[in-house]
Amino acid sequence: MKKRTMTDRDIYILGIETSCDDTCASVIANGTNILSNVVSSQNEIHKKYGGVVPEVASRRHIEMIDIVIMEALSIAGKHIEEIDAVSVTNRPGLIGSLLVGVGAAKSICYSKSLPLIAVNHLEAHLYSNMIENPLIEGGLLGLIVSGGHSSLYLVDREWNITEVGHTVDDAAGEAFDKIARYLGLGYPGGPVIDRLAESGSEDLIEFPRPMMESGDFNFSFSGLKTSLIYRTKKHRELMDKGSIPDLVAGFQKAVVDVLTHKTIAAARKYGMERVFVSGGVAANSRLREEFLRLGSENNIRIYIPPAGLCMDNAAMVGCLGYHRLKRGLTDDFEIDVYSRSDL
Numbered sequence: 001m002k003k004r005t006m007t008d009r010d011i012y013i014l015g016i017e018t019s020c021d022d023t024c025a026s027v028i029a030n031g032t033n034i035l036s037n038v039v040s041s042q043n044e045i046h047k048k049y050g051g052v053v054p055e056v057a058s059r060r061h062i063e064m065i066d067i068v069i070m071e072a073l074s075i076a077g078k079h080i081e082e083i084d085a086v087s088v089t090n091r092p093g094l095i096g097s098l099l100v101g102v103g104a105a106k107s108i109c110y111s112k113s114l115p116l117i118a119v120n121h122l123e124a125h126l127y128s129n130m131i132e133n134p135l136i137e138g139g140l141l142g143l144i145v146s147g148g149h150s151s152l153y154l155v156d157r158e159w160n161i162t163e164v165g166h167t168v169d170d171a172a173g174e175a176f177d178k179i180a181r182y183l184g185l186g187y188p189g190g191p192v193i194d195r196l197a198e199s200g201s202e203d204l205i206e207f208p209r210p211m212m213e214s215g216d217f218n219f220s221f222s223g224l225k226t227s228l229i230y231r232t233k234k235h236r237e238l239m240d241k242g243s244i245p246d247l248v249a250g251f252q253k254a255v256v257d258v259l260t261h262k263t264i265a266a267a268r269k270y271g272m273e274r275v276f277v278s279g280g281v282a283a284n285s286r287l288r289e290e291f292l293r294l295g296s297e298n299n300i301r302i303y304i305p306p307a308g309l310c311m312d313n314a315a316m317v318g319c320l321g322y323h324r325l326k327r328g329l330t331d332d333f334e335i336d337v338y339s340r341s342d343l
Helices: 043-049 054-076 094-114 121-130 172-183 187-195 223-234 244-269 285-297 315-326
Strands: 013-017 022-028 033-040 083-090 116-120 141-146 150-155 161-165 274-277 301-303
Touching: 013 054, 013 094, 013 315, 022 054, 022 223, 022 244, 022 285, 022 315, 033 054, 054 094, 083 094, 083 121, 094 116, 116 121, 116 315, 121 141, 121 274, 141 244, 161 172, 161 244, 172 187, 172 223, 172 244, 187 244, 187 285, 223 244, 244 274, 244 285, 274 285, 285 301, 285 315
Parallel strands: 013 083, 083 116, 141 274, 274 301
Antiparallel strands: 013 022, 022 033, 141 150, 150 161
């Protein structure tokens, strides 16, 4: 019987993601078929603080990492001996959280003699679009918009990535969280604001569009956040329960307008007919709707993953790991973790 090779059999990657406060593990076949995608959220733990507490997050990762990995394998119906490689996020993120995931990945790879693949969390977000669109070639623009990042990237035909714009202060998701905390809406702020905005009028309360016409592709959302705070201190009635939907709808519209305007402008400048949108804020319903509308008007194909793949997850880590394994890009056990890292 002819022995099967990597080119004619399914390749199973175990993905591990612990860059912030979600403990995630996934088994993905051939970079496209998600067999399992387990996420242990810490939202309830951090809600009382209004944001992620790094020390608390890392301790919870330690408690959950083995459980989540075993659950991912069980749901996928795979034994660890059937896994071909382990892909893990080692940058950027919270150091304590990253150490837990990388430590688990190293242990598995060492004990089972498996290839170890360390990936960049931001690059994995870009690759989340490849799960449902595996045949897309390079030559596109990518927007990563989340709690920690609001950045634009050029991706050439060889999948080399170059940043062309970034946030100069608060990221969009960070601004949502801070405004939600200020208004007493809870944590995380993005989903709460998205839900409340559905019943509000987004044109009733006008907000500035920071850096919309700055001539570059950088973002700034700190001033927008400050604008809302000053507005509510001057007009206390805006803090009434009945006014909150209008308030957050106007705020959300300003964020969406800046993100979509600058992204479409960058795509047109660089001649890109395809745009990848990813990151937690890409789950925002208003942002998705506006991107699809503007993409259609400008003959630009917009790709946005399902909402569940916009959030931190290990399937995107496994997808990127699969593509790196295909290119022979694996790592040794000396890999470290980094709080910051460019693509």
